Amino acid sequence: MPIAQMKTNFKFGSDAARTDFLDEAASELSVILRKPLPAIMVMLDxxxxxxxxxxxxxxxxxxRYILPQECADCKSEFLKELADRMLALIQKHTHVDPYRIYMQFTEMTREGAWRYTG
Known part of the structure; x- marks a missing residue:
């Protein structure tokens, strides 16, 4: 299961704004990681x-992600796309200075990851 675990001191203006961010993050990750939306977990503390x-x-x-099989030969391009798109999304919703955004990427093996069965 792909997971985005995020932490911030940003105060969203409303519960709806926070939910919009989480919805968009899950949707973006679903597209980038080529996984169905129900298989994506996003957490925000x-x-x-x-x-x-x-x-x-x-x-x-x-x-935390499983590299899509079709990206096996272009991992650096995949990671650049993931980083660029998530950076843009975070900035869109929080307006945080990009020098104050830190991202960590952990590739999981298919054997060690939870499998979506839906």
Whole structure:
């Protein structure tokens, strides 16, 4: 199961704005990772975050994924697309300075990942 685990000190203006972000993140990941939407998990934690002696908005995201088989020969291009699209999405919804967004990508093996059975 592809998972996006995100943490931020950004305060969304409403529950609807937060849900819109989560919906769009799940949809983008579904397309990029070539997985059905029900197989995508996104998590968002609000927490205290402090960086460079500042509590300005900061965003951390970890993406765990299985590399689509058709991308096996172009992994660097796949990761660039994933990073670029998620960076744009995070900025669209939070307006956070891109130098205060940190992303980590973890590739899982097919054998070690949960399998969607729907």
């Amino acid at each position: 609000d927490c205290s975050m402090y960086m460079n002696k500042s509590e300005d908005t900061v965003f951390f995201a970890e993406f």
